[in-house]
Amino acid sequence: MSNTDHWNEVYIKKAEAELSWRQDNPSVALDLMKMAALTVRSSVIDIGEGTSRLMDRLLDLGLSDLSALDMSESALAAARVRLGVRENSVKWIVADITRWEPTQTYDIWHDCAVFHFLVKPDDRDAYIQRLSRSVIPGGHAIIAAFALDGPEKCSGPSVACSRPNIHALA
């Protein structure tokens, strides 16, 4: 099964309450964004948005240049339904982050629990290349990943954070 099929199946088969990473309020992400000089004019992309509440909260704050990327079309479809008419205020991007070609730049790049799934060095390089190309000079990237001594798996796929070559990112 491909990673895309895996994630689509997760979001089709599991109720939102069953997702171990689910947060009612992504308060840590919002606090970090405020530390990164978030304003209503900031352009923000969430990598691996899933069905997170991040876009909801950023819309509540009045932001209007918002993008949500995920390889799972099912996840983004569920997030769009939840947002109702407000879904039109977000750019929805169904793509694998390692193959996506950015078409705009961002002030803030946010990733909660995606980077650690990139177990191949080439995929991590592709991610960093896209991040470097699309975050403006002086912009910010907020990446939350498992710690080096963290779990080796999450929701099926292996994660890479406990492997030594992750240090190449530093």
Ligand SMILES: C[S@@+](CC[C@H](N)C(=O)[O-])C[C@H]1O[C@@H](n2cnc3c(N)ncnc32)[C@H](O)[C@@H]1O
């Ligand atoms: C653990 S979930 C976290 C979802 C969301 N960030 C949150 O905090 O609720 C990981 C998400 O990353 C997405 N994902 C995994 N690998 C990806 C890739 N290579 N490109 C884009 N999305 C990916 C999955 O579809 C899934 O929605």
